[in-house]
Amino acid sequence: MKLNSLWNRFWFAPASYLDLAVLRIIAVGTQLFYMVNEQFSDLEYVYGLPHNVYKPLPLLRLFVWPQGLADPPSSHVVFAIYALCLICGFAGLLGLFTNASLVLFALGCLFLQTFVFSFQQYHHPEAILLLALLAVSLGPSGRVLSLDSLWRQRRHGAVEWVGLLSYGSNYAGWPVRFVQCLFPLIYLSAAVAKVAYNHYSLDWANGFTLQYYLIQDHIRKDVPLAWWASQFHVLILLSQYLVLLYQCTYWAVVPWPRLRWIYLPLGLAFHLGNYLVLDAPFPQWIALLCVYIPWATALARLANAQIAVAAPPGRTMPESK
Amino acid sequence: MDNSSAHICYRIGVSVFVAAVLGAQAATLLVTAQHGSFLRSKMFPILEYPMYAPAHYEGERVTASWLLEGALADGKTVIIPREQLQVDIFDFVNIVQSTLQHDRAATGVLTGLVREHVPGAGLIRELRIKNYPVQLTRNGPKPMSSEIVMTIPLS
Numbered sequence: 458m459k460l461n462s463l464w465n466r467f468w469f470a471p472a473s474y475l476d477l478a479v480l481r482i483i484a485v486g487t488q489l490f491y492m493v494n495e496q497f498s499d500l501e502y503v504y505g506l507p508h509n510v511y512k513p514l515p516l517l518r519l520f521v522w523p524q525g526l527a528d529p530p531s532s533h534v535v536f537a538i539y540a541l542c543l544i545c546g547f548a549g550l551l552g553l554f555t556n557a558s559l560v561l562f563a564l565g566c567l568f569l570q571t572f573v574f575s576f577q578q579y580h581h582p583e584a585i586l587l588l589a590l591l592a593v594s595l596g597p598s599g600r601v602l603s604l605d606s607l608w609r610q611r612r613h614g615a616v617e618w619v620g621l622l623s624y625g626s627n628y629a630g631w632p633v634r635f636v637q638c639l640f641p642l643i644y645l646s647a648a649v650a651k652v653a654y655n656h657y658s659l660d661w662a663n664g665f666t667l668q669y670y671l672i673q674d675h676i677r678k679d680v681p682l683a684w685w686a687s688q689f690h691v692l693i694l695l696s697q698y699l700v701l702l703y704q705c706t707y708w709a710v711v712p713w714p715r716l717r718w719i720y721l722p723l724g725l726a727f728h729l730g731n732y733l734v735l736d737a738p739f740p741q742w743i744a745l746l747c748v749y750i751p752w753a754t755a756l757a758r759l760a761n762a763q764i765a766v767a768a769p770p771g772r773t774m775p776e777s778k
Numbered sequence: 779m780d781n782s783s784a785h786i787c788y789r790i791g792v793s794v795f796v797a798a799v800l801g802a803q804a805a806t807l808l809v810t811a812q813h814g815s816f817l818r819s820k821m822f823p824i825l826e827y828p829m830y831a832p833a834h835y836e837g838e839r840v841t842a843s844w845l846l847e848g849a850l851a852d853g854k855t856v857i858i859p860r861e862q863l864q865v866d867i868f869d870f871v872n873i874v875q876s877t878l879q880h881d882r883a884a885t886g887v888l889t890g891l892v893r894e895h896v897p898g899a900g901l902i903r904e905l906r907i908k909n910y911p912v913q914l915t916r917n918g919p920k921p922m923s924s925e926i927v928m929t930i931p932l933s
């Protein structure tokens with residue numbers, strides 16, 4: 458019973474609809490940008506690969522079992538799903554038939570990414586955003602900042618008026634919490650790998666490791682900044698310790714949310730640094746880090762903040778009554 | 779909190795989703811801790827995150843990529859740039875590294891790409907894989923010699 462109430466208090470505590478709507482807009486917007494910017498060419502590329510590279514992942518097998526597994530689904534079907542996804546994504550972004558369009562969008566994106574990764578390559582930035590989209594699609598994400606909310610208001614009229622920043626429910630918080638809990642697990646996975654892959658030692662943080670990856674990524678992706686940065690052994694050594702500390706202790710943000718004001722800037726700097734120096738872009742992660750910002754609370758504080766007004770030189774301000 | 783049956787069902791559904799995904803993601807930590815690499819992308823979107831995890835040491839060769847050359851019947855050699863094979867760098871490295879581990883399927887893919895995309899591939903008798911000529915030092919990269927690590931006959 459106690460566990461049950463603790464669980465409900467953690468996942469179903471009253472929360473703002475605004476925070477969830479902001480997460481919806483950022484997550485869907487980022488995924489749409491990725492689809493237009495990268496995924497279309499990824500799909501074209503994998504259809505150009507030899508067919509024996511195609512090994513459908515278990516999740517893709519589930520998606521395509523009615524049509525058989527031997528060959529990839531036809532490009533007409535895949536690009537039709539891509540187009541449908543774009544339409545559902547834009548509907549979800551605007552909050553039109555929000556939950557239905559977001560469920561279709563999340564499942565479609567999951568299908569497309571699993572299909573691309575069935576050609577024996579995979580990358581790390583995409584998964585967390587897909588999981589976030591699934592969560593957002595199952596929550597009350599279109600209650601505010603959406604066409605649905607305007608439509609409901611017009612059709613049924615307002616029962617009562619409430620402030621946008623204080624409007625919420627017990628179900629508005631769990632998708633946000635879910636993403637907040639996912640990040641620490643992912644960072645912890647990265648930290649555990651750095652220790653376990655090197656005979657359970659701290660050898661990883663020896664300075665040379667990151668120098669190696671800087672040179673490697675310059676050779677692979679032609680990043681001049683990486684080549685230049687690979688000369689600074691001591692600085693690189695210190696940054697490696699910082700990365701390990703960050704990844705090992707990031708979980709502390711969940712029980713002690715105030716720590717986000719340390720970890721968020723660190724995380725942003727870490728991912729932007731990776732982007733610039735290693736050409737390892739994780740835009741999905743950068744965008745999703747916004748999940749730690751309590752938008753409604755922050756905006757309410759800003760709106761109610763009082764500032765001291767100084768008197769112009771040579772004059773005294775009249776006393777307020 | 780509303781305790782109507784619809785709300786209870788919703789809370790149960792959400793709880794199952796949250797517990798399943800976070801539980802599965804947490805379980806990958808155990809796999810990672812045992813340095814099990816079998817998971818890779820099999821459970822996508824649940825992944826391990828061993829990004830840049832293996833340690834490297836001073837004096838090591840940087841095996842960022844591989845060089846390919848074709849040996850002709852008359853003893854001459856031709857360089858085969860990766861771009862000519864029309865695969866991206868990550869796929870290229872994967873295919874070559876799997877070939878070096880004597881993976882027959884990967885060897886087939888590599889020779890197939892050479893035959894398909896390299897002009898005059900019919901004249902190539904041997905495909906040679908050479909390692910990358912860069913060494914890691916405290917002061918950054920340093921050039922070193924490149925050696926043939928594998929020879930694949932092309933009949």
